[in-house]
Amino acid sequence: MLFYSPEFFPFFAIVFAVYWLLPKQSLRTWVLLAASFYFYATWNQWLALIIGVTSVIDYVVARGLDASTNQRWRRTLLGGSLVMNLGLLAYFKYVNFFLDSLEMSMQAAGMSLSMPTLQVILPIGISFYTFEAINYTVDVYRKRVPAERSLPHFLLFITFFPHLVAGPIVRARDFLPQIAQQKRWDWSRMQLGCEFFLLGLFKKLAIADRLAMVVDPVFADTQAYNTSAVWLAVVAYSIQIYCDFSGYTDMAIGLAHTLGFKLAKNFDMPYASVNISEFWRRWHISLSSWLRDYLFIPLGGSRGGTWLTYRNLMLTMTLGGLWHGASWTFVAWGIMHGTFLILHKQLQDLWIVWPTGKRLLQTHVGRAVSIALTFVCVSLAWVCFRAPDFATAAQVYEHLFVPHAGTRLVIPNDGVIMILLAVLAAHFIGHWHAWRRRSLQQLPAPAIGLAYAIALVGIIVLIPEYSKPFIYFQF
Amino acid sequence: MIVRPNSRRAWLSLAWGVFFFASAAAVLQVLAAPAVERFRDPPYSFRRDKLKERLKTLEASIAEGAPRPPLVVTIGSSRILNAVDCQSTELVLKQRLGQDVCAANFGSPGFGPLHSLVLLGRLLRDGIQPDVVVIDVLPLYLAKSSESQLPKEQWIPITPADKAWLADRDIEVEVTQPDPQGLTLYHSRTDILASCMPKLLPRSRATKWVTTTDAWGGRRTPPIANQAMKTQGLELAKSTYHDTLRDFEIGEAGLSAVRVLLTECRQRRIDAVVVVMPEGPTFRSWYRTGALHELASALKCVTRECGAHLVISSEWIEEQDFWDSHHLLASGAERFSARLTREALEPVLQGRLNVALQSTDATQLR
Numbered sequence: 001m002l003f004y005s006p007e008f009f010p011f012f013a014i015v016f017a018v019y020w021l022l023p024k025q026s027l028r029t030w031v032l033l034a035a036s037f038y039f040y041a042t043w044n045q046w047l048a049l050i051i052g053v054t055s056v057i058d059y060v061v062a063r064g065l066d067a068s069t070n071q072r073w074r075r076t077l078l079g080g081s082l083v084m085n086l087g088l089l090a091y092f093k094y095v096n097f098f099l100d101s102l103e104m105s106m107q108a109a110g111m112s113l114s115m116p117t118l119q120v121i122l123p124i125g126i127s128f129y130t131f132e133a134i135n136y137t138v139d140v141y142r143k144r145v146p147a148e149r150s151l152p153h154f155l156l157f158i159t160f161f162p163h164l165v166a167g168p169i170v171r172a173r174d175f176l177p178q179i180a181q182q183k184r185w186d187w188s189r190m191q192l193g194c195e196f197f198l199l200g201l202f203k204k205l206a207i208a209d210r211l212a213m214v215v216d217p218v219f220a221d222t223q224a225y226n227t228s229a230v231w232l233a234v235v236a237y238s239i240q241i242y243c244d245f246s247g248y249t250d251m252a253i254g255l256a257h258t259l260g261f262k263l264a265k266n267f268d269m270p271y272a273s274v275n276i277s278e279f280w281r282r283w284h285i286s287l288s289s290w291l292r293d294y295l296f297i298p299l300g301g302s303r304g305g306t307w308l309t310y311r312n313l314m315l316t317m318t319l320g321g322l323w324h325g326a327s328w329t330f331v332a333w334g335i336m337h338g339t340f341l342i343l344h345k346q347l348q349d350l351w352i353v354w355p356t357g358k359r360l361l362q363t364h365v366g367r368a369v370s371i372a373l374t375f376v377c378v379s380l381a382w383v384c385f386r387a388p389d390f391a392t393a394a395q396v397y398e399h400l401f402v403p404h405a406g407t408r409l410v411i412p413n414d415g416v417i418m419i420l421l422a423v424l425a426a427h428f429i430g431h432w433h434a435w436r437r438r439s440l441q442q443l444p445a446p447a448i449g450l451a452y453a454i455a456l457v458g459i460i461v462l463i464p465e466y467s468k469p470f471i472y473f474q475f
Numbered sequence: 476m477i478v479r480p481n482s483r484r485a486w487l488s489l490a491w492g493v494f495f496f497a498s499a500a501a502v503l504q505v506l507a508a509p510a511v512e513r514f515r516d517p518p519y520s521f522r523r524d525k526l527k528e529r530l531k532t533l534e535a536s537i538a539e540g541a542p543r544p545p546l547v548v549t550i551g552s553s554r555i556l557n558a559v560d561c562q563s564t565e566l567v568l569k570q571r572l573g574q575d576v577c578a579a580n581f582g583s584p585g586f587g588p589l590h591s592l593v594l595l596g597r598l599l600r601d602g603i604q605p606d607v608v609v610i611d612v613l614p615l616y617l618a619k620s621s622e623s624q625l626p627k628e629q630w631i632p633i634t635p636a637d638k639a640w641l642a643d644r645d646i647e648v649e650v651t652q653p654d655p656q657g658l659t660l661y662h663s664r665t666d667i668l669a670s671c672m673p674k675l676l677p678r679s680r681a682t683k684w685v686t687t688t689d690a691w692g693g694r695r696t697p698p699i700a701n702q703a704m705k706t707q708g709l710e711l712a713k714s715t716y717h718d719t720l721r722d723f724e725i726g727e728a729g730l731s732a733v734r735v736l737l738t739e740c741r742q743r744r745i746d747a748v749v750v751v752m753p754e755g756p757t758f759r760s761w762y763r764t765g766a767l768h769e770l771a772s773a774l775k776c777v778t779r780e781c782g783a784h785l786v787i788s789s790e791w792i793e794e795q796d797f798w799d800s801h802h803l804l805a806s807g808a809e810r811f812s813a814r815l816t817r818e819a820l821e822p823v824l825q826g827r828l829n830v831a832l833q834s835t836d837a838t839q840l841r
Contacts, residue, residue, distance in 0.1 A: 186482065187481075187482035187483070187485035187486040187489070188481045188482055188485045190485065190486075190489065191485035191486075191488055191489055194489060194492075210675065213677060216707075217703045217704065217707055218703075220703050220706060220707070221702055221703030221706065224702060224703050225703075410677045410704075411674070411675065411676065411677055412674050414674055415672075415674030415675050415676075418672075418674060418675065419675065445484055445487035445488045445491055446487075446491045448488040448491065448492070449487070449488050449489070449490065449491020449492040449493075449494065449495055450491065450492075450495050451492075452488070452489070452491075452492030452495070452496070453491075453492050453494075453495030453496040453498075453499055454495075456492075456496050457496065457499050457660065460660050460661050460664060461660070461664045461667050461668055461671075462664070462668070462675070463661070463664060465665065
């Protein structure tokens with residue numbers, strides 16, 4: 001069940017109505033919990049059971065961590081929870097990847113070894129809820145949050161259906177207090193939720209899915225396309241993945257608002273970043289902050305000198321790449337970003353000894369060049385992310401930098417450029433709160449209503465004939 | 476509930492939004508109402524008008540008292556739309572039979588037997604009486620698993636007149652307008668986009684497909700530029716048909732729709748030629764083993780029962796002449812058209828002419 005699929009709307013309407021008709025927040029929690037399990041079980045009921053069981057174990061472990069003062073026992077409990085969560089992630093997501101990689105390396109070493117391929121179903125959203133469970137137990141271990149006493153509250157924290165399958169990765173300290181809070185009907189919040197949902201729908205259906213029509217054929221048969229078509233497709237993919245993922249997040253945030261919950265912001269105009277470090281502060285914020293807090297800093301962060309910082313950056317980004325998918329192309333994508341971050345650190349060091357360079361970059365032209373350069377670097381890295389294998393990625397890079405003749409894109413180039421320009425506007429709209437305050441709130445209610453209607457008609461008209469599932473569902 | 480100024484503004488905004496959206500959907504439905512036929516169903520009205528014009532010209536050119544030229548109409552899915560070149564069919568038949576023949580292609584994407592029945596009804600109501608109807612039966616619509624799709628008529632707006640026509644033949648369908656859920660907007664989105672922002676559509680979709688048809692109503696599949704598009708087409712075909720064909724069982728609803736269509740033709744003395752259209756080896760491999768045989772047997776029974784002709788052309792064309800293993804490329808269409816004309820249309824029309832000749836002789840003798 002996707003947020004825009006026909007079956008989701010009656011499901012949500014029922015949940016919404018029952019939720020707000022109930023007087024007590026405790027009853028509402030049960031409704032949301034049941035709805036969340038039902039939502040997940042529409043994909044696979046057994047996998048819903050697995051989330052339920054592992055979440056109960058995490059709940060018990062956290063209670064144990066909270067109750068115990070014995071440091072060794074607490075460490076054992078935390079280790080057990082980490083092994084269980086990461087073990088499940090490794091089994092469901094990476095087992096075949098590890099087996100294939102082992103087989104390939106054995107064959108490369110001249111040994112003949114045939115590893116089996118296990119029939120494993122990848123639970124949707126496993127990477128997201130595993131990270132949520134980990135941040136909770138680690139925070140309880142570090143005594144940054146108290147262990148949640150109510151099991152339904154904890155289960156809802158993990159399974160709350162708007163964020164269950166593709167984030168944002170919520171933190172216990174942000175979300176758990178909201179569950180206990182009595183919610184009051186608020187029209188302003190409903191309006192905000194609807195706006196976010198509409199914005200997300202527009203990004204996903206009108207932009208991302210339409211750009212997929214351009215991108216998919218190029219990555220399926222790069223050889224057939226000319227160089228300019230491949231460049232356009234690569235840029236289009238950067239926009240597609242942004243609109244796809246941030247569109248999902250906007251829908252999730254919007255749905256949560258209508259139920260009285262606030263989810264963390266996950267994107268903040270990432271393609272307006274002037275450097276790669278800023279990009280990671282604006283892109284998939286809930287993941288990058290998770291990686292910073294639970295991987296980069298525990299590894300030593302930037303406290304141990306230049307080389308250790310570089311090592312930590314590279315390790316964090318490589319594992320971040322692997323988090324996305326069980327393939328070496330994702331690892332390569334992570335390594336590329338690790339390298340960009342290291343280069344950026346070196347540039348920062350250079351600006352200390354050559355401040356004129358820094359001043360130049362702070363001019364309007366310098367900023368524009370920095371934004372463009374960052375965007376190009378990020379887009380080039382997306383090639384590895386999108387390509388199904390290294391051979392395809394190599395072909396794409398070759399077509400980008402060695403002029404090739406070939407066919408044009410399925411959609412006329414000026415049509416693609418029109419969409420990309422529209423996305424610049426959408427990027428601006430992405431800065432929703434500021435934009436809303438500045439313009440929407442000045443308008444009379446009928447004008448705002450007209451804008452909603454136009455947006456909805458626009459979305460419906462722009463839905464392509466064949467829409468695609470969210471890219472991040474596979475992670 | 477306390478209504479604060481902001482809250483009041485918020486719910487008013489949402490209420491206005493709902494009102495404006497509902498109004499937009501309603502306006503579109505009014506535009507798409509049966510009275511505005513050209514907007515409602517351009518594929519039909521566009522080709523009907525062209526055919527009427529051609530018939531008028533043809534009838535004006537023949538000598539007074541001479542019999543009117545026989546009319547051959549092809550109906551069915553996009554397969555027949557792409558596959559039959561009515562211009563060359565007319566030329567060949569004129570050469571072979573020694574008299575003018577008028578042929579028109581009314582194939583439309585997604586059409587099954589019920590759609591074809593609706594279309595035949597419209598032609599007859601509009602005063603167009605075909606002599607031969609070539610009916611492409613899309614196997615998908617004969618599958619048991621597709622039975623629920625039959626009455627939905629997603630591809631053709633059903634007017635009250637269509638509903639009455641079907642009801643006389645004991646087929647119940649819903650009139651698709653007015654549509655309270657704004658689905659008209661959703662279903663017409665490609666057409667709307669083609670009118671306002673064609674550059675956002677793939678080149679093949681940027682114009683309303685019916686405007687790309689020739690004067691005879693047919694359409695040639697655009698030449699395939701590269702393997703990627705062919706692969707994409709094949710993937711799309713696979714995602715649409717594979718699962719249904721893998722579990723293919725003949726369903727009674729689809730067959731009974733074919734039976735009604737053929738009975739209608741028989742009652743109106745229209746020669747019906749049912750064609751199982753060519754499919755590439757890849758497409759045929761998706762069928763459950765034995766399914767194609769069962770399909771042929773079932774159609775043999777129905778056509779025999781209704782006095783119609785059956786052409787099973789599944790294996791006439793090789794894979795390379797398909798775009799997606801079931802829509803013919805121009806090269807395949809040329810071969811298919813020629814063979815269909817030679818092996819099916821010519822004998823049927825010859826038979827009709829002979830009967831007409833005999834009845835004329837008999838009248839003269841009396």
